[in-house]
Amino acid sequence: MQPAVEVSENALTERQKDVLDAALTLLVEAGDTLTMTSVARRASCSKESLYKWFGDRDGLLTATVQWQAAKVRGVPVDPEAFSLTSLTSGLERFASDWLRVLSGTISVALNRVAVGHAGSDKHDLGAIVLENGPFAMARRLKPLLQLGRDTGLMSFDDTDEAFRTFFGLVVRDVQIRLLLGDRFELTEAAINRDARRATQQFLALYGVHTKAADDGH
Template identity: 70%
Template structure:
């Protein structure tokens, strides 16, 4: 797998060369599905197979890292748990929503998700070598939940949010952000998602989420 010094979850500590290799692997995934080989990636990225094995361990490691690299483009703005205010919490949620909409509406993500859906198998096959669907689910949606839930928990601890189940709260926010956008894109709808439209949708989804889960009595019970 990736060397311990590489933080693939956020893309930090990846070298420019490693990012270029993962971008090449993404293009191959889109073109050829999850049957890509280390040889094909090495040829496309103009590097040696030995380098790929050194960085990613094996084909499964490369496949997982490629999906993680795409998901890492959805950033979660860290919040200060001790000095958290509503403005910084709102900004963090809006940034996540905006980034996620930009990623899922990209041609690369649409094509990758189409391949993943077409080759998805039962979740019990998580260890299977060719189940791209499970790889995308684990390193996409589930990974994003693991990264955003601490922000939601910080909002609850600071008294700005009220919920009993962080997973349920995350799923609500995810649904408010995505609406029917992803399924429409997967089915070929040519949505016009400009930066301005995405920014407006991110603000709207965040405000709707705060209306549903915002603490009614204010922080610290005030």
């Protein structure tokens, strides 16, 4: 079930953001034992408010995952002022946001619970995370990729394939290492460095100007 409110930075009230932050904290602490009652208690709000805002438990879980994913900012697309510089900066910002969220304690805990659901009879959170995590990231980045292609800055046949390539270059083995308990820390400097590296590698594969420079044209 989709939440009753649109989950984005601008659509939520401060109170609703506090509730979703409380739900995320509970997911870290309690995993899939999260209930409407426990969230209401932790957030000091009524269950009636939760049902009004988010519908049932699946709606609350969906809103919680969407709220976490919303921390990866979308990239504004302005065809009138689009250039290789804006394409590069957009990709770098998206990649750094993605790494920052992905490596956080909340995302690691959320993904661990979702993986557990996928391997059992409980499929709700796994499907919710898949739809509102990686799939949502793809929907958010595709307009930038398509504009890059339409303006001749990039060349690729399939937008989905291009996104999956970018996904691999950005995420690498970071997510699986964190899920398996590796306690390495991504500093801000490392995140920004890795975002730049992933963007450079991606443009080396798909960037028309980059390919031309490499060919000596």
